[in-house]
Amino acid sequence: MTYADLDARLAILLADEPPIPDDGFAARIVALAAFDQAERKARTRAFRRIGTEAIALVAVLAAFVVLARAAPSAIELGDSIPLASPAMFGITMLALWALVGLRPATARR
Numbered sequence: 001m002t003y004a005d006l007d008a009r010l011a012i013l014l015a016d017e018p019p020i021p022d023d024g025f026a027a028r029i030v031a032l033a034a035f036d037q038a039e040r041k042a043r044t045r046a047f048r049r050i051g052t053e054a055i056a057l058v059a060v061l062a063a064f065v066v067l068a069r070a071a072p073s074a075i076e077l078g079d080s081i082p083l084a085s086p087a088m089f090g091i092t093m094l095a096l097w098a099l100v101g102l103r104p105a106t107a108r109r
Contacts, residue, residue, distance in 0.1 A: 057098055064090045 064087045 053101055057094065060094055061091065064094065 067087045067090075
């Protein structure tokens with residue numbers, strides 16, 4: 001056996017076969033990419049909704065506070081919101097709306 005024969009046999013034994021395409025793996029990667037894209041869209045929508053509701057909550061709360069402090073009875077009570085005022089009722093309703101509308105997403109399932 002010569003070195004040429006030995007090299008030829010080793011070349012045949014150590015030759016790399018081309019990998020067999022794995023269609024299942026490719027399908028899982030495509031499905032994972034689609035899921036990731038859908039999750040990113042849902043997360044963006046959720047953050048936008050939470051931001052919009054938080055801004056609305058702050059605006060309505062500020063309006064109730066301004067209305068409560070503009071009332072003549074607020075000056076007599078030391079700039080606090082009277083418990084029996086329409087503004088306090090509005091703040092209470094706003095707090096209930098915030099508790100229901102801004103609860104965690106896991107509670108909705």
